[in-house]
Structures are given as structure tokens and as C-alpha cells.
Amino acid sequence: MKQYQISTGEKKFIGSHLLVAILALAVGSLFGPLQAFEHAGWDFYPYLKPFIKSYYQGLTIHGVLNALVWTTFFIMGFLTFNVIFGLKRPLKNIILNKVGFWLMVVGVVAAAIPILANQATVLFTFYPPLKANWAFYVGLTLVVVGSWVEGWGLFMTYIDWRKENPKERTPFIAFASLVTAALWQICTLGVATEILTMLLPWSLGLIAGVDPQLARTYFWFTGHPLVYFWLLPAYISWYAMLPKQAGDGKMFSDSLARLSFWIFLVLSTPLGFHHQYVDPGVPPVWKFIHSMLTFGVFFPSMMTAFTVIASLEHAGRKQGGKGTFAWIAKLKWSDPSVAAQLLAGILFFFGGIGGLANASYNVNLVLHNTAFIPGHFHLTVATAVTLSFMGISYWLLPYLTGKKLWNPKWAVAQAWTWFVGMIIFSNSMHVLGLLGAPRRVPLNLAPYVPAEWNSRLFQVGVGGAILFISGALYLTVMLMTALNKETVTEEVEVPIAEPMQDPALGPEWLDRWAPWIYGSLALIVLVYGPVLFDMIKNIALTSPGFKVW
Amino acid sequence: MSAQKIHVHPFERNWMIFSAIMLVLFATAVSVAAFGMGIQVPGPEQRVDPRTVATDPNSPWSSPGLREIVPGKKYDAYILAHALPTWEYLPKELTVPAGSSVTFYVTSSDVQHGFKIQNTNANFMVIPGQVSKLTIKFSKPGIYNYICTEYCGVGHGVMYGSITVTP
Numbered sequence: 001m002k003q004y005q006i007s008t009g010e011k012k013f014i015g016s017h018l019l020v021a022i023l024a025l026a027v028g029s030l031f032g033p034l035q036a037f038e039h040a041g042w043d044f045y046p047y048l049k050p051f052i053k054s055y056y057q058g059l060t061i062h063g064v065l066n067a068l069v070w071t072t073f074f075i076m077g078f079l080t081f082n083v084i085f086g087l088k089r090p091l092k093n094i095i096l097n098k099v100g101f102w103l104m105v106v107g108v109v110a111a112a113i114p115i116l117a118n119q120a121t122v123l124f125t126f127y128p129p130l131k132a133n134w135a136f137y138v139g140l141t142l143v144v145v146g147s148w149v150e151g152w153g154l155f156m157t158y159i160d161w162r163k164e165n166p167k168e169r170t171p172f173i174a175f176a177s178l179v180t181a182a183l184w185q186i187c188t189l190g191v192a193t194e195i196l197t198m199l200l201p202w203s204l205g206l207i208a209g210v211d212p213q214l215a216r217t218y219f220w221f222t223g224h225p226l227v228y229f230w231l232l233p234a235y236i237s238w239y240a241m242l243p244k245q246a247g248d249g250k251m252f253s254d255s256l257a258r259l260s261f262w263i264f265l266v267l268s269t270p271l272g273f274h275h276q277y278v279d280p281g282v283p284p285v286w287k288f289i290h291s292m293l294t295f296g297v298f299f300p301s302m303m304t305a306f307t308v309i310a311s312l313e314h315a316g317r318k319q320g321g322k323g324t325f326a327w328i329a330k331l332k333w334s335d336p337s338v339a340a341q342l343l344a345g346i347l348f349f350f351g352g353i354g355g356l357a358n359a360s361y362n363v364n365l366v367l368h369n370t371a372f373i374p375g376h377f378h379l380t381v382a383t384a385v386t387l388s389f390m391g392i393s394y395w396l397l398p399y400l401t402g403k404k405l406w407n408p409k410w411a412v413a414q415a416w417t418w419f420v421g422m423i424i425f426s427n428s429m430h431v432l433g434l435l436g437a438p439r440r441v442p443l444n445l446a447p448y449v450p451a452e453w454n455s456r457l458f459q460v461g462v463g464g465a466i467l468f469i470s471g472a473l474y475l476t477v478m479l480m481t482a483l484n485k486e487t488v489t490e491e492v493e494v495p496i497a498e499p500m501q502d503p504a505l506g507p508e509w510l511d512r513w514a515p516w517i518y519g520s521l522a523l524i525v526l527v528y529g530p531v532l533f534d535m536i537k538n539i540a541l542t543s544p545g546f547k548v549w
Numbered sequence: 550m551s552a553q554k555i556h557v558h559p560f561e562r563n564w565m566i567f568s569a570i571m572l573v574l575f576a577t578a579v580s581v582a583a584f585g586m587g588i589q590v591p592g593p594e595q596r597v598d599p600r601t602v603a604t605d606p607n608s609p610w611s612s613p614g615l616r617e618i619v620p621g622k623k624y625d626a627y628i629l630a631h632a633l634p635t636w637e638y639l640p641k642e643l644t645v646p647a648g649s650s651v652t653f654y655v656t657s658s659d660v661q662h663g664f665k666i667q668n669t670n671a672n673f674m675v676i677p678g679q680v681s682k683l684t685i686k687f688s689k690p691g692i693y694n695y696i697c698t699e700y701c702g703v704g705h706g707v708m709y710g711s712i713t714v715t716p
Contacts, residue, residue: 056700056702127699129659130661213678253557253558255556256561259555278673278674279674280593280594280674280680281678281679282593283592284591287590288583296572299565299568299572302568303564303565306560306565307561310560356575361579361582361590362583362589362590362670365672366672368673369665369699370672436696438696441705441706442706445706448696448709501556505553506553506555506556508553538596540596540598542600542678546632546660548659548660548701548704549703
């Protein structure tokens with residue numbers, strides 16, 4: 001059976017997302033290892049002085065490019081692909097999507113200029129009253145608005161499909177991608193409000209001061225669901241693509257997969273205070289409520305773990321795998337896309353456990369802003385998400401360009417080096433955090449570092465070195481594939497794991513949007529409304545800006 | 550069509566029940582620690598004006614330092630964090646006898662900072678305009694560094710102070 005063909009123009013459009021994403025990763029990942037090397041005592045920053053003024057400027061570049069630009073561009077490209085391919089129809093209005101894309105590109109450039117000029121060394125959380133050049137805030141706004149516009153293009157395409165297919169179940173990859181895009185539209189209202197009502201007018205000199213506590217609250221309204229915006233596209237691949245790639249497996253439970261996406265939509269936003277447990281201006285009772293909701297959003301991740309592993313087991317047994325665990329060896333580990341995503345999933349298990357510790361209200365007193373936190377999110381966004389996206393690109397780039405993947409063995413080696421490097425890096429960061437090491441500090445220069453941290457700091461550097469090699473392997477494979485003269489003999493097959501039971505047999509309410517959207521908004525109003533109302537009522541714009549870098 | 554139910558495999562049902570029980574256990578543990586054992590997180594204390602908090606003679610942070618409430622037992626510590634003119638806490642050093650409980654009142658006169666006392670549960674944000682309050686009992690003699698845990702400019706990594714707990 002021949003698969004649906006997406007148009008050449010759309011392939012180019014999706015490919016341009018990939019291009020920007022990978023360029024951002026290339027530059028951003030240059031600085032990751034530099035931070036790690038500094039910890040181990042191999043400080044390269046003094047040699048970079050003519051271009052990069054400080055460790056913190058490097059850290060800003062690393063955070064903004066890797067956590068914000070690489071992810072957002074890859075995700076918007078992947079979601080666009082999923083909607084087109086899933087619904088088997090072209091974008092309703094590709095011009096609209098292109099406008100969104102170019103807004104995002106202009107935004108990245110606008111933000112990059114002050115960052116590179118050391119005028120926005122505010123890290124990727126840009127907490128005021130650290131005051132960056134106005135172009136930084138304009139750039140961030142354009143990236144968010146551009147991603148909204150692209151989302152609208154996807155929704156319009158879906159609405160047309162729905163009109164023509166009123167009774168059908170939305171195909172899973174399109175459904176899950178639309179939920180992810182909807183989540184993004186809702187949750188970015190926080191950071192949009194922060195920038196448009198405070199940071200931008202302040203950086204332009206229109207208002208004299210900001211309220212830092214309110215700004216943090218707006219930021220974390222977006223900050224945690226941002227994590228799910230990163231993660232859900234990886235989940236889409238794990239649910240509905242990876243089992244097929246790993247051995248012709250099927251998706252174990254279509255209905256529960258859909259239910260878990262709805263729970264993510266409803267629960268991802270109303271729990272941002274778990275990033276603010278130790279903020280003085282947020283009442284503890286609301287922090288506690290948000291902590292309970294954070295435990296709630298762990299539930300759909302547990303459901304995901306079951307369905308994904310069951311689907312992989314189906315694939316393993318189909319390939320002749322036996323025993324309780326022996327089937328794992330039968331999965332197609334030689335396929336770099338499979339190896340990368342399986343390894344990403346394994347490390348995500350530990351990322352999830354660490355996340356529960358962070359979320360645990362008073363346990364957070366021990367962990368807040370220690371090295372445990374970057375240790376944690378390098379397992380989640382930098383591995384579960386990033387390594388999965390790398391795995392996806394190993395089939396997506398050949399699919400989009402018609403070029404054969406260059407040297408798949410190197411790509412497999414890339415996945416394993418990332419896995420090993422991240423275990424060493426992340427484990428030592430977690431331990432350092434428990435010993436009390438703060439995050440965001442060039443620890444080699446810090447005057448209070450006890451000798452017992454040294455062996456761990458050395459391991460951070462070793463992990464960083466292995467990750468540097470892995471990143472270089474990835475970029476080489478991507479570049480050589482793009483330049484490859486060898487083309488694919490037949491169109492690359494899009495891996496789709498069909499559900500074991502017909503989705504049409506699942507309940508209809510799993511395909512209804514209104515109750516979930518309204519439910520999500522209602523819960524946000526309920527658990528954010530009173531605190532935000534109070535904070536806005538008592539707003540004190542008393543903090544002038546500071547450029548202390 | 551409306552009577553359709555989600556088909557759930559028995560293994561999957563058991564897994565979901567297991568997950569739910571785990572989460573209830575975690576939530577219970579956290580709640581007992583918070584409300585039974587009193588391990589609490591900071592909450593709203595008072596608002597200040599960061600522009601004048603260090604200079605206004607009526608502000609306790611214009612003369613930061615230790616206030617003895619009950620000699621040898623109970624102290625209040627008013628601590629000012631700042632990045633300008635240089636990255637430091639005022640005061641940089643405190644001395645209390647072992648067994649004393651110290652209530653910290655920390656604020657910032659410029660950007661956001663952190664305040665974490667090593668080897669204790671004290672760890673909180675310092676946000677301009679807000680006052681962070683937490684009480685810690687120092688039972689064991691020794692030196693406890695307090696370090697900045699939030700990026701506050703190029704001097705962030707050298708910003709710290711220390712508490713000496715005397716026997």
C-alpha cells in the first residue's frame with residue numbers, strides 16, 4: 001500500500017524548520033561542553049574573551065539556542081509534518097504557516113544580536129530586574145507569536161478535515177500534534193503577558209520599573225508546560241512511530257494514548273508554582289495545591305510508559321524475541337533512529353524519578369537551584385527530547401530530501417555516546433546538587449567549593465567531552481546526509497505503528513475538543529486566578545533595571 | 550456509538566492502580582513532612598521598596614546583622630543581598646552559639662539572588678521587593694556557608710557568607 005505523498009513545497013517547508021533547529025543546536029552545543037570543562041578545571045573562557053565575555057554569556061547562548069530555539073523549530077516542523085501526513089491533506093494555507101515560520105526566524109535573529117553582543121546575558125530564564133537590550137524581548141515575542149501563527153495554520157487544516165470527515169476519529173499522530181499545539185497556545189499566555197506588559201515597555205524606557213515576583217509567576221505559568229511542549233512530540237514518536245521502526249510493532253492502546261494527551265493538556269499548566277516553592281511572594285497553600293497537581297501530571301507519563309513498552313514488546317516478540325526481557329535484544333538496535341529513541345527513553349525513566357523529587361514540595365528545599373536541577377533537565381529535555389529528536393531526524397531528513405542517511409553506523413555511535421556521556425555528566429551533577437553545589441556557577445572559580453566535590457566536578461568534564469564528540473558526530477551525519485550524492489532508491493517509508501484495536505471502537509469523547517479545552521482553562525483560573533489577582537492588585541513596579549554582567 | 554468504553558488490558562489496569570497508589574503514597578509523605586513535622590516552605594512576609602531598603606534609616610536592612618532575642622537561644626538575622634557595588638551579603642559573617650535558632654530575614658536591593666545555607670534545609674529565593682523568612686536551628690558547632698544560588702551577574706559565583714556556630 002502506497003503512503004500518502006506530501007508535496008515537495010511542504011517537504012521544503014518542514015525541512016527549513018529542521019535546518020534552523022540544527023544550526024541552533026550546532027552553535028548552542030558548542031557552549032555546553034565549555035561549561036562542563038570549566039567545572040573540571042579546564043577553563044577555555046579566558047581564550048574566548050575577544051568574542052565571548054563570560055561563562056554566563058556562554059551559558060545564555062547554550063540555554064537559549066538549545067532549550068528554546070532547537071526545540072521550538074524542530075517541534076513546529078515535526079507537528080506540521082504529523083498534521084499533514086496524519087490527515088492526508090495539504091496545509092489549508094501554507095502562506096500563513098510560512099508567515100509564522102519567518103516571524104520565528106526574525107525573532108531568533110533579533111534575540112541573537114544582543115546575546116552575541118553581550119547585551120542580553122540574562123540566561124534563558126531572563127529574570128528581571130536583570131535588564132537585557134529591548135531587541136532580546138522583541139525577538140522572544142516574535143518567536144512565540146510566530147509559533148502561534150503556525151499553530152493556527154494547523155488548526156485551520158484540521159477544521160477543514162473535520163468538516164469533510166465528521167464521523168471519523170482523528171488519526172493519532174495528527175490528534176496528538178494538535179493537542180500539543182493547543183497546549184502551547186494556552187501556556188504561552190504567561191510569558192507573553194510578562195514580556196508585553198512589563199519587560200518590553202520597561203526595556204524601551206516606557207515604564208521605570210517591574211515587579212520581579214509577578215514576572216517570575218508569569219514566567220513559570222509558561223515554564224513548566226514548556227517542558228511538555230518539548231516532551232509530547234517525543235511521546236508521539238515513541239507511541240506511534242518507534243514500535244513500527246523497532247520491529248513492525250503496533251500501538252498497544254490507542255484510547256489510553258489519547259486519554260493521556262488530554263490529561264497533559266489539562267494538567268500541564270496549573271502547576272507552575274512547583275518552580276516557585278521557595279519564592280517569598282507565593283502563599284504556601286497554593287504551592288501545596290500545585291504540588292499535588294504536579295503528582296497528577298505524573299500519572300499520564302506512567303500510562304505512556306506502559307503503552308510504549310507494551311508496544312515495543314509486541315515488536316520484539318514479532319521479531320522472534322522470547323522471555324521476560326530477552327525480547328529487548330530483538331529490537332532493531334542497528335537502526336540509529338531506534339537506538340537513539342530507546343536510549344532516550346531509558347534515561348527518561350531516571351529523569352522522571354528526579355522530577356518527582358523536585359516536585360515534592362519541601363524536598364525541594366534541598367534541591368532548589370542546585371546542580372541537581374541541570375542534572376535533571378539534561379536527562380529530560382537534553383536526552384529524552386533531544387536524543388529522540390535526533391533519532392527522528394535520522395529518518396525524517398532522508399524522507400524530506402531523498403538523500404540516503406550517511407554512514408548509519410556513525411549515527412548509532414552518536415546515540416550511544418550521547419547515552420554514555422549523559423549518564424556520566426548527569427549523575428555527577430545530581431550528586432553535586434545533593435552535596436550543595438549551586439547551579440549556574442563557574443564552580444572552578446567559586447571560593448566555597450570543598451575538596452569532596454572535586455572528583456565529581458572532574459566527571460562533569462568527562463561527560464561533557466563525550467557529549468561534545470556525540471554532538472559533533474550528529475552534526476557530521478546531518479551535514480553529510482544533506483550533501484549525500486547517494487539518493488534513496490524508493491521513497492522513505494514513514495514509520496506508523498497502527499493501533500491494535502480500531503480507534504473507531506474507542507469512546508467518542510476522546511475526539512471532542514470543547515470539554516478538554518474548557519476544563520483546562522477552568523482549572524487554570526481556579527488555581528492561578530486568586531494568586532494572580534492578588535499579585536496584580538498589589539503590583540509594585542519598584543525594581544529599576546540592572547546590567548550586572 | 551456513545552456506549553463505547555475504553556478497552557483496558559488487565560495488566561494495564563493493574564499498572565494504573567499501582568501508579569495511583571504510588572502517587573498517593575508520595576503525596577502523603579510530603580503532606581506528613583509539611584504539616585506533621587513542620588518542614589515548611591517560605592511564604593509572604595512583607596513587601597519593601599528595593600530602591601530604599603538599604604538606605605532608609607527605618608529599614609532594618611539599613612543596618613543588617615544579628616539581633617539577639619533570647620541570649621544564647623533565639624536570634625533574628627537581617628541580611629541584605631546585593632550585586633552592586635559588589636556581589637556580597639551584608640553581613641558576610643555571623644556567629645551564634647550551638648543550639649540557637651535563627652530566623653533569617655533576607656532581601657535584595659538590586660537583582661534576584663538565592664540564599665542557601667549548606668548542610669541545612671535553608672534554601673530560598675531572594676527577590677527585590679520581597680522579604681524571605683525562614684527559621685533554622687543550629688545544633689552542631691561548625692562553619693556553615695551561605696551561598697548565592699541564583700544568577701545575579703558576573704560576580705554570582707563568588708557571592709557567599711558564613712555562619713560560625715560556636716560550641
